[in-house]
Amino acid sequence: MISFTQTTNFFGNTNPMELANRYGTPLYVYNENILRRQMRNVANLIPIPNFTANYSIKTNSNLSILRLAMEEGLSADAMSPGEIYVLLKAGFPKERIFYVSNNVSAEELQYAIDQGIMTSLDSLSQLDLYGQLNPGGRCAVRLNPGVGAGHHEKVITGGKKTKFAIAESDVPEIAQIAARHNLKIVGVNQHIGSLFMDGTPFITAVEHFLQLALRFPDLEFADFGGGFGIPYHKLSGEKEFDLASFGKDIEKAVADFTSKYGRSIVFKCEPGRYVAAEGGVLLGRVHALKQNSGVSYAGTDIGMNVLVRPSMYDSWHDIEVYRDGAPVIAEEGNMHAVTVVGNICESGDILAKDRELPTIQENDVLCVLDAGAYGYSMSSNYNNRLRPAEVLIGIDGEPRLIRRRDRLEDLVAGFTELES
Ligand SMILES: Cc1ncc(COP(=O)(O)O)c(C=O)c1O
Numbered sequence: 001m002i003s004f005t006q007t008t009n010f011f012g013n014t015n016p017m018e019l020a021n022r023y024g025t026p027l028y029v030y031n032e033n034i035l036r037r038q039m040r041n042v043a044n045l046i047p048i049p050n051f052t053a054n055y056s057i058k059t060n061s062n063l064s065i066l067r068l069a070m071e072e073g074l075s076a077d078a079m080s081p082g083e084i085y086v087l088l089k090a091g092f093p094k095e096r097i098f099y100v101s102n103n104v105s106a107e108e109l110q111y112a113i114d115q116g117i118m119t120s121l122d123s124l125s126q127l128d129l130y131g132q133l134n135p136g137g138r139c140a141v142r143l144n145p146g147v148g149a150g151h152h153e154k155v156i157t158g159g160k161k162t163k164f165a166i167a168e169s170d171v172p173e174i175a176q177i178a179a180r181h182n183l184k185i186v187g188v189n190q191h192i193g194s195l196f197m198d199g200t201p202f203i204t205a206v207e208h209f210l211q212l213a214l215r216f217p218d219l220e221f222a223d224f225g226g227g228f229g230i231p232y233h234k235l236s237g238e239k240e241f242d243l244a245s246f247g248k249d250i251e252k253a254v255a256d257f258t259s260k261y262g263r264s265i266v267f268k269c270e271p272g273r274y275v276a277a278e279g280g281v282l283l284g285r286v287h288a289l290k291q292n293s294g295v296s297y298a299g300t301d302i303g304m305n306v307l308v309r310p311s312m313y314d315s316w317h318d319i320e321v322y323r324d325g326a327p328v329i330a331e332e333g334n335m336h337a338v339t340v341v342g343n344i345c346e347s348g349d350i351l352a353k354d355r356e357l358p359t360i361q362e363n364d365v366l367c368v369l370d371a372g373a374y375g376y377s378m379s380s381n382y383n384n385r386l387r388p389a390e391v392l393i394g395i396d397g398e399p400r401l402i403r404r405r406d407r408l409e410d411l412v413a414g415f416t417e418l419e420s
Contacts, residue, residue: 003320003327004234004369005322008034012397014122015325016283016365019391019399025285025365026306026388028376031384031404032395033374035065035279039072041375042271045247046254052268054098054356056226059272059373060280062390064402066090069275077223077270081111082259088115090368098223098270100142100417101126102164109133120189122165124173127314131181135329140187141166141174143212147205151229152313158192165190171215177220179253191225195273199246202227206250210257219265222257223377224250226271230278232370235330241274273373280372282388283309286364298336298360302368303342304349305382307375311348319351320367321358326369335359340366344383376403384411 005011010031013018019029019187042053054077055069061083069089071077075096078084087097089159099112106129112119113134121127122142130139144165147158157164166174206224213222228246231238254267284302291297309315319340321328328334336359340352349399351368360366379387386406391399412418 002317003329005320005367009397010034010281010393012393012399014393014397014399016025016322017325017369020283020285020365020401023389023391023401025283026301026303026390027283027388028229028280028371029399030062030065030280030372030390030392031281032068032279032392035068035276036395038275038279039069039074039251041243042269043073044267044275045243045376046251046267047247048251048254048267050264050266052221052266054223054268054270055275056272057087058269058377060276060375061086062376062402063090064198064392064400065090065276070096074275075268081108083114084115084117091118096123098140098187098268099219100187100270101275102190106133112327113137118187120187122164124170124177127166127177127183128181131177131183134181136182138184138186140189140221141185141190142191143171143209144168144203145190145192145209147192147208148202154313156193158190165199170213171212174216184218185216186218186220188216188219188221189223189225191270191272192227194227195229196227197229197231197235197241199242199249202246202357203249203253206253210253213257214260217327219261221266221268223268223270226269228274230274230370231374233318234317234369235320243274276372276374277373279322280375282368282371282375284366284368285360286360286366289360289362295354296336298338298340298366299343300351300366301343301365302340302351302366303344303383303385304346305344305380305385306342306388307351307368307371308378308380309374310351311346312378317352317371319355319357320369321360322365322367323361328364330356330358344385380407381411388408410418 055074061239076099094116121142190209284300288299304311337354342349389405390403
């Protein structure tokens, strides 16, 4: 079995032990080379001048990573005023931000309007609200292409069982509401779900979506959403998502649309996971070993507050074991099934169940792979634990702290009656 972090020189001039000792654990570590490579891949998904890749920042919105995305020519989508705010702070011009809203208040829409951010509305009622707030304005609508895809039912956002987007049957009413408020629908977008390794449902969705798009005469752009998968089982040989042939299929659908529509518009996609997942790992320390009713447990500081994906979606993350600065190589005779757990007061606080790993010892550092997406961004202070620090290994191989660990004072910073 190969060590992913060694073959990619993930840690540059340092190693997990050094990083763990210097910055503490748990610790998110990112690699600039890998992040930039993935950003370039999506920027070149379709080789036509009227294509733009947006980075979906819900995945990982560390300011330093946003700046890399900006340098690599990506635009961005935001899911909240907070994400718009962070993007503006990172230096993204407003023209490169797309607000994909969902069930938001008038105040939130007004914030986007005041900032001059293009906004997508995902229901008829929200379109009507937007029209009241911004009569004569320009906006986009999110359409449900009737197809969904993803790694878990909780992340499928197209098809019949979803709260998202406007159904095909409601499309005629979009024009009526727009006319009432003198709105110009200049964009349409979709997002069918997250993490597919087979692009077929996405292409079917794109074709259907573009069919619907033909009904909108004033379009300037059509955004296909994200969801492109990454190989979470890479240590057992899972292959990368075939972005090249996927891009060709999209290109065909786009060419077909353009000839039917009669003029060219901008086409966009908005992947998040594909951009950030593989460029991030999570380091944690083993503090305790125990046997309970025949099950071996390795108790670590990687609680579900730090990485929630395994407890929330039963997600798999490959794990490497580090000891004395080097990976402990997985080989016959040295493997044991172990359940890796965190330090949170919940039985569901499980990172990996019955996982065959090289025999773990106390003080080992575990390196959880593919943690750059939906890792820190979904972390919390549950149990009043401190959210971890984040470090970026630069192109020069040197580590740089890009977010400090929470401090105990942060836990009480928002309380209004602290003194009483
Ligand atoms: C509207 C929208 N766009 C883009 C994304 C990014 O998805 P992914 O990280 O799977 O590429 C999401 C994630 O759920 C989303 O809801």
